[in-house]
Amino acid sequence: MATNKTEEQQQQSQAGRHQEVGHKSLLQSDALYQYILETSVYPREPEPMKELRKITAKHPWNLMTTSADEGQFLNMLLKLINAKNTMEIGVYTGYSLLATALALPDDGKILAMDINRENYELGLPVIQKAGVAHKIDFKEGPAMPVLDELVQDVKFFTNPNHPFFLFFFCLILNGKIEWQEKNRGSFDFIFVDADKDNYLNYHKRLIELVKVGGLIGYDNTLWNGSVVAPPDAPLRKYVRYYRDFVLELNKALAVDPRIEICMLPVGDGITLCRRLK
Numbered sequence: 001m002a003t004n005k006t007e008e009q010q011q012q013s014q015a016g017r018h019q020e021v022g023h024k025s026l027l028q029s030d031a032l033y034q035y036i037l038e039t040s041v042y043p044r045e046p047e048p049m050k051e052l053r054k055i056t057a058k059h060p061w062n063l064m065t066t067s068a069d070e071g072q073f074l075n076m077l078l079k080l081i082n083a084k085n086t087m088e089i090g091v092y093t094g095y096s097l098l099a100t101a102l103a104l105p106d107d108g109k110i111l112a113m114d115i116n117r118e119n120y121e122l123g124l125p126v127i128q129k130a131g132v133a134h135k136i137d138f139k140e141g142p143a144m145p146v147l148d149e150l151v152q153d154v155k156f157f158t159n160p161n162h163p164f165f166l167f168f169f170c171l172i173l174n175g176k177i178e179w180q181e182k183n184r185g186s187f188d189f190i191f192v193d194a195d196k197d198n199y200l201n202y203h204k205r206l207i208e209l210v211k212v213g214g215l216i217g218y219d220n221t222l223w224n225g226s227v228v229a230p231p232d233a234p235l236r237k238y239v240r241y242y243r244d245f246v247l248e249l250n251k252a253l254a255v256d257p258r259i260e261i262c263m264l265p266v267g268d269g270i271t272l273c274r275r276l277k
């Protein structure tokens with residue numbers, strides 16, 4: 001027999017929904033989040049981002065997409081720091097990528113990585129129509145090997161088996177050519193929104209790749225609020241699994257002397273790390 005829910009039950013179920021993984025806000029109520037979206041975000045959202053959000057909404061994994069308020073935040077942040085050379089790990093259909101691409105100057109660059117090209121290609125026509133696709137260098141595959149290669153930088157000179165190794169080595173010794181740090185310290189901004197169990201491994205490499213004064217943004221650092229859930233709290237399997245990695249990351253970032261940090265409750269929580277040295 002169907003029963004009418006009491007007001008209290010309705011409020012409770014709304015609070016429950018609010019804590020669902022898909023809800024991208026950690027605010028105290030859905031209404032407040034809706035207010036932000038309707039007052040500040042949607043009226044100013046660039047048309048291509050709106051379009052991409054609509055396309056992504058039909059995709060079965062749409063919960064993964066960066067929220068519109070976080071997209072707006074990233075877009076403004078990148079303009080504020082005059083970012084030109086950026087990286088993104090975890091593209092999905094490209095909402096945060098588009099927010100970044102729209103913020104960069106025409107000769108700006110984004111190295112974008114994801115293990116899934118199909119999802120990227122779903123959003124690509126919108127990115128192309130927006131006239132910003134030329135800024136994106138998309139690499140399909142796990143990010144780690146690419147980072148390892150970037151950190152190695154001057155592979156050509158350091159490989160002693162290279163036929164010209166000795167020649168170049170002598171030139172370097174004689175000061176005829178300079179040691180070129182191609183990638184280290186070259187990124188203005190790096191956005192990490194992928195496999196949470198690898199964030200600390202990424203951090204080891206990214207801290208070398210971001211420039212001094214540049215920013216790394218780690219997404220989902222409040223992990224749907226689960227970072228403060230009691231050990232026996234009923235959590236979805238994957239939320240529980242990744243929670244420990246997020247907790248470890250948060251602890252490590254808090255004491256890393258190479259960076260200063262700012263943890264913002266935007267979206268699912270983003271921790272900005274500014275490289276100090």
Ligand SMILES: C[S@@+](CC[C@H](N)C(=O)[O-])C[C@H]1O[C@@H](n2cnc3c(N)ncnc32)[C@H](O)[C@@H]1O
Pocket residue numbers: 064065066089090091092093094095096097113114115116119141142143144193194195
């Ligand atoms: C939360 S989604 C990214 C959302 C995206 N930033 C947006 O705005 O829609 C996470 C993405 O990380 C990707 N991913 C997972 N493991 C990865 C890895 N090892 N290397 C690169 N990408 C990975 C997934 O394929 C997925 O598309």
